[in-house]
Amino acid sequence: MRMIDYFDRGLRIARDRPCMIEGDRQRSYAEVAAHVNAVAAMLIADGFPAGAHAAVLSGNAMAAFEAVLGILRADGVWAMANNRASPAENAYLFDLLDIDTLFVHSEVADRIATFRAQCPGIRRYIALDRPFPEADFYLQDRIGAAAPPVQQRRSGAAEELGFLANTGGTTGRSKGVMLSNGNWQALVSSLVASMPMKAPPVNLVAAPMTHAAGPLALASMALGGTVVILPRFEPATVIEAIERHRVTYMFLPPTAVYMLLSHPGVRDADFSSLEYISYAGAPMSLDRLKEAIAVFGPVMNASFGQTEAPMCVTAMPPHEHLDAAGELAHPGSCGRPNLLSQVEIMDDEGRILPPGERGEIVVRGPLVMAGYYKNPQATAEVSTFGWHHTGDIGVRDEQGWFYVVDRKKDMIISGGFNVYPAEVEKALLAHDDVQDCAVVGVPDEKWGEAVIAFVEPRAGHAPDEDALLAFARDALGPVKTPKRIEVIAQLPRTTAGKVSRADLRKPFWDAAGRKI
Missing domain, CATH: 3.40.50.12780 (ANL, N-terminal domain)
Incomplete structure (x- = not known):
């Protein structure tokens, strides 16, 4: 099937239903x-x-x-x-x-x-x-x-x-x-399997259509869904659109979820129409995740993927977020493999690692790309041992739940110890004063690399750097605790909206006359 054939399916079953609203x-x-x-x-x-x-x-x-x-x-x-x-x-x-x-x-x-x-x-x-x-x-x-x-x-x-x-x-x-067409078929099939809809979805596109939100909106058309289009993400506009159009599904990166939760009117809004808020692209603070479930309802849907194996290599649907006591059942997990993907943890020699051991997350199956365009060398590099290498460090537990630790190239070696920025960031995000943060390694004569955290404060909050360091030390111990914390108004981001650790690292390594 071609990609347009999925739109045609929506046309056949929902000819007179609204397809797009702007x-x-x-x-x-x-x-x-x-x-x-x-x-x-x-x-x-x-x-x-x-x-x-x-x-x-x-x-x-x-x-x-x-x-x-x-x-x-x-x-x-x-x-x-x-x-x-x-x-x-x-x-x-x-x-x-x-x-x-x-x-x-x-x-x-x-x-x-x-x-x-x-x-x-x-x-x-x-x-x-x-x-x-x-x-x-x-x-x-x-x-x-x-x-x-x-x-x-x-x-x-x-x-x-x-x-x-x-x-x-x-x-x-x-x-x-x-x-390929086959990749698209695997993507649509995996999405529908991991997020079954009670009725044709009303999909709010507030995140850029140039990234995950766009393909996800096209996929929803296969179900005869309605796509509600906002020109950009603005918390007040998003809340109004959810209520007005009875939105059932939307994709948001964690930062956008945090911004929604910080909006003064969010707890007075009606979110009863929501079935799924899909979040991916960066780790979510566990405290914010629990807050999101309390505010929006049991609708949070975690997933892990990347451009080369798009969007839903693993998934954790809403009903698997909480245990019988109402606590997070698998804190920090990005889910279990979808029906069409094999996912493992692999070491640098190509050995599949047992539960509990950290290594690179690898995947194979029809969701994995055909390759990099006009770049067979890069294609070969990420396809060694017959698996697609995601570049993400992760671990799985005995029940098959996967956890992303960090990007392989972002790992910091400080005093001979491996420090994963995402682990430090998760600890800092639990503090009430922190809206977002990024952790990088910078050159240091004693430690080789020193861990530094850049913190973006929540609106109306003024983080104290010493208090944040003490908070991090209690959660992480002395090795992983940042050597210092810098509070900045806004973290630098890529055009995809992700925090750019490279921009934060660059001045330190340029001054040292070398790169990581």
Whole structure:
């Protein structure tokens, strides 16, 4: 099955149901299907080849989702693009991924000049939301009201390339990730198995559609679900949208969950419609997780995945979060493997480790990517011993629950001891004054690397550094306790919204004249 076939399933079972809602506008599945068909017909008439690569550079918008579906309807390959990335990073990726056609929102129209200079392979620039001179033409000027049905132009085989994602670039230059039709089928199947819906979902897209929220929204269309689109994450707007549209499902990174919990009106809101809040991408403070369950209800859904094995390698559904006494049943776990993935803990020599021993989390199965685009060496490196290597250090217990300890490349060696930043961060996040934090290793003559924590305070709180150090020492002991804590207004983040430890480390290692 092709990716567009899942939308067609939603069309068949929910033709007149709202497919997408943006502000006061909404379109039914039938209306979206007609518009998507017209976009695809325009692409084909413009010379877009079957299997060619196209991207949509836009924030969250109905027009952006319809353009993505139009690419897929034309039997093109959708390449995910991040409108918050720098022009230079996008130019690098567009050139690497052989983009043929680029849909561009007016908010980032000024970047087209850079792309024209650095991406000679891009054949067409299409204005997405309104006319502007930098583009070749405006989408609505080229599509008709009733285009004839677009015929399938590729086989739809499982091994056929469906979409191109890119790695976050937190450990080096971004790479293109090839995800096939079979990968998409495994993703949709795993999501439905791990989060069974009582009725067609109402999916709130508040996190960027350029990352997990976008593919998850497209997957929900296979169930005839309604996608409610917000231009950006704002706690008050999210709360209002949940109540107004009776939202049943949304994806949020832990930082966004913390921001919701800190909003003064959150405890007066009606969240009774929610079935799932899926969280992933970073460890969640256990105290905040318990608070989230108390505020939103038993709806929290943990998962672990990465671009190369997207979103749900493991999952812990809401009913497995709490034990009979109402306490966290598996504190800090990211769940157990989904039905279609084998997951193990492996050492550097390729040995599968028993429960309780730390090593790298490895996975195999139909969820794992086809490889890195035009990079067979990197593909081979992450595929040794017949498993995909996630780069994450983890452990599993006797019952098969997995726990992510940290990124392999973020591990700190201080005084000969291994210190995992995520473990220290989890301890600090338990303090009431801490909104978020990041832990890094910096050069130190005595310890080799010294552990330093950067803390972002909660609104209205003023953390005391000495008190935080004492709090951490009680939880961690002397070896893992940071040598110092620095309170900063806001942690640096990547364009994917993840805390950038690299930016925090860089000044210290630059001053030492070397890198980790």
